[in-house]
Amino acid sequence: MNISIFGLGYVGCVGMGCLAQAGHKVIGVDVQQLKVDLINRGEATIVEKDIDKIIKEQFQQKNIRATTDHLDAVLNSDVSIICVGTPSSSKGHLNLDHIYQTAEQIGRALKNKGGFHVVAIRSTVMPGTNQRVGEIVKRASGKKRNQGFSVVSNPEFLREGSAVHDYFNPPLTVLGGDSEKAIEIMERLYEKINGPKERVDIKAAEMIKYVNNSFHALKVTFANEVGNICQHLGIDSHEVMRIFCLDRQLNLSPYYLKPGFAFGGSCLPKDLKALNALAHDLYLETPVLNSIEKSNENQKDRAFHMIEKSGKKKIGILGLSFKVGTDDLRNSPIVDVIEKLNGKGYELRIHDQNISFSRLVGKNKSFVEEKLPHLCKLLQDDLDALLQWAEVIVIANKNECYQGISTRKGQTIIDLVRVAALESKDQYEGICW
Numbered sequence: 001m002n003i004s005i006f007g008l009g010y011v012g013c014v015g016m017g018c019l020a021q022a023g024h025k026v027i028g029v030d031v032q033q034l035k036v037d038l039i040n041r042g043e044a045t046i047v048e049k050d051i052d053k054i055i056k057e058q059f060q061q062k063n064i065r066a067t068t069d070h071l072d073a074v075l076n077s078d079v080s081i082i083c084v085g086t087p088s089s090s091k092g093h094l095n096l097d098h099i100y101q102t103a104e105q106i107g108r109a110l111k112n113k114g115g116f117h118v119v120a121i122r123s124t125v126m127p128g129t130n131q132r133v134g135e136i137v138k139r140a141s142g143k144k145r146n147q148g149f150s151v152v153s154n155p156e157f158l159r160e161g162s163a164v165h166d167y168f169n170p171p172l173t174v175l176g177g178d179s180e181k182a183i184e185i186m187e188r189l190y191e192k193i194n195g196p197k198e199r200v201d202i203k204a205a206e207m208i209k210y211v212n213n214s215f216h217a218l219k220v221t222f223a224n225e226v227g228n229i230c231q232h233l234g235i236d237s238h239e240v241m242r243i244f245c246l247d248r249q250l251n252l253s254p255y256y257l258k259p260g261f262a263f264g265g266s267c268l269p270k271d272l273k274a275l276n277a278l279a280h281d282l283y284l285e286t287p288v289l290n291s292i293e294k295s296n297e298n299q300k301d302r303a304f305h306m307i308e309k310s311g312k313k314k315i316g317i318l319g320l321s322f323k324v325g326t327d328d329l330r331n332s333p334i335v336d337v338i339e340k341l342n343g344k345g346y347e348l349r350i351h352d353q354n355i356s357f358s359r360l361v362g363k364n365k366s367f368v369e370e371k372l373p374h375l376c377k378l379l380q381d382d383l384d385a386l387l388q389w390a391e392v393i394v395i396a397n398k399n400e401c402y403q404g405i406s407t408r409k410g411q412t413i414i415d416l417v418r419v420a421a422l423e424s425k426d427q428y429e430g431i432c433w
């Protein structure tokens with residue numbers, strides 16, 4: 001395939017060399033003459049393991065060349081990959097000027113080109129950029145999106161220092177587009193790249209890189225805070241994190257990574273508090289660990305405000321225990337929301353298959369007596385009657401009996417746990433989807 005790459009920095013230079021090595025002809029474009037000259041002498045524009053050799057070989061085999069002339073590059077390629085820089089503005093926002101300039105240049109060049117052209121955005125960009133790039137290319141080229149051209153979001157996951165290896169072995173290849181033809185072209189382009197290829201929604205493709213990098217940053221800072229505490233206690237932090245990483249069921253796994261309601265229960269809140277108190281007693285700053293509880297409280301407030309915003313007063317709560325399959329009410333996050341609603345004069349009825357007041361015992365009973373002394377009056381065993389009565393239905397756990405509930409017209413459904421079967425109902429609102 002004939003490819004043009006816009007931006008010959010880290011991502012562009014590695015992409016150019018690796019695509020050429022995989023059998024494609026690549027024309028690189030940069031606004032910096034210096035980088036164009038380097039490529040045209042068979043030299044890499046960056047310092048990175050293996051890339052010098054690849055660029056030299058591919059240049060000698062006439063598979064790569066570079067230019068400052070975008071028209072030349074677009075006219076002689078079927079796919080244009082945008083790898084230009086996306087720096088931060090002084091206020092931390094993303095500066096997308098280079099992306100939009102490149103879109104304008106590609107669009108103007110496409111005016112003079114027949115056939116279908118794919119524009120792939122490899123740079124890290126905010127959700128909505130794909131659409132804006134499409135509008136710019138459409139205006140500048142006079143062509144219709146998905147007829148004359150298409151825009152595909154294809155974020156890059158390589159890391160500096162192991163960029164060539166990462167290029168050929170990404171965790172996955174993400175392709176977000178709205179044209180089957182364009183996605184197929186991109187899949188062919190990456191035929192020799194290992195790992196799964198995921199066709200996804202455009203905005204999800206744009207979002208993923210930010211989520212990835214923020215999570216990576218969170219991992220680093222979390223491990224560092226754990227390390228600081230361990231060091232003060234004379235415990236080998238690397239040994240602790242080695243053991244931590246051995247747990248692929250709960251720690252390094254998809255578990256606990258579904259957006260939804262706050263965490264609760266008898267362990268997480270208590271043990272998080274204890275670790276924070278320990279760090280405090282050691283005179284250690286642990287801002288990441290410290291902010292977790294605040295974030296959790298924020299999610300409870302969010303649920304409360306959703307109910308408040310409905311403007312309705314008769315609230316039916318489905319699920320009271322802190323998660324499905326248990327009757328444990330200790331630190332159940334919905335209990336805090338109920339308490340607040342109670343205090344504000346809302347009428348409440350609660351259903352939970354695993355809980356009836358007469359069966360409450362031990363810690364659970366004292367927790368309820370302290371937190372919700374009127375709980376026995378609010379609990380209702382008859383789910384249908386509750387559904388008939390309520391103006392707002394709040395789903396707080398994933399009990400199977402809530403999957404197929406029948407709701408009335410005008411009833412608001414506030415879902416904190418994502419019951420897929422209810423999503424198509426009128427007046428359905430998910431807490432974070």
Ligand SMILES: NC(=O)c1ccc[n+]([C@@H]2O[C@H](COP(=O)([O-])OP(=O)(O)OC[C@H]3O[C@@H](n4cnc5c(N)ncnc54)[C@H](O)[C@@H]3O)[C@@H](O)[C@H]2O)c1
Pocket residue numbers: 006007008009010011012029030031032035083084085086098101102122123124125156157158159160
């Ligand atoms: N560096 C990484 O490890 C990495 C990894 C994944 C994703 N990314 C993302 O990829 C993008 C590029 O990153 P990078 O590190 O390669 O940036 P870079 O700064 O090294 O290179 C960007 C290049 O784009 C060129 N450029 C700017 N405007 C241009 C235009 N209109 N036409 C042609 N060239 C133009 C610049 O001259 C520069 O050479 C960024 O969005 C970055 O966030 C980077």
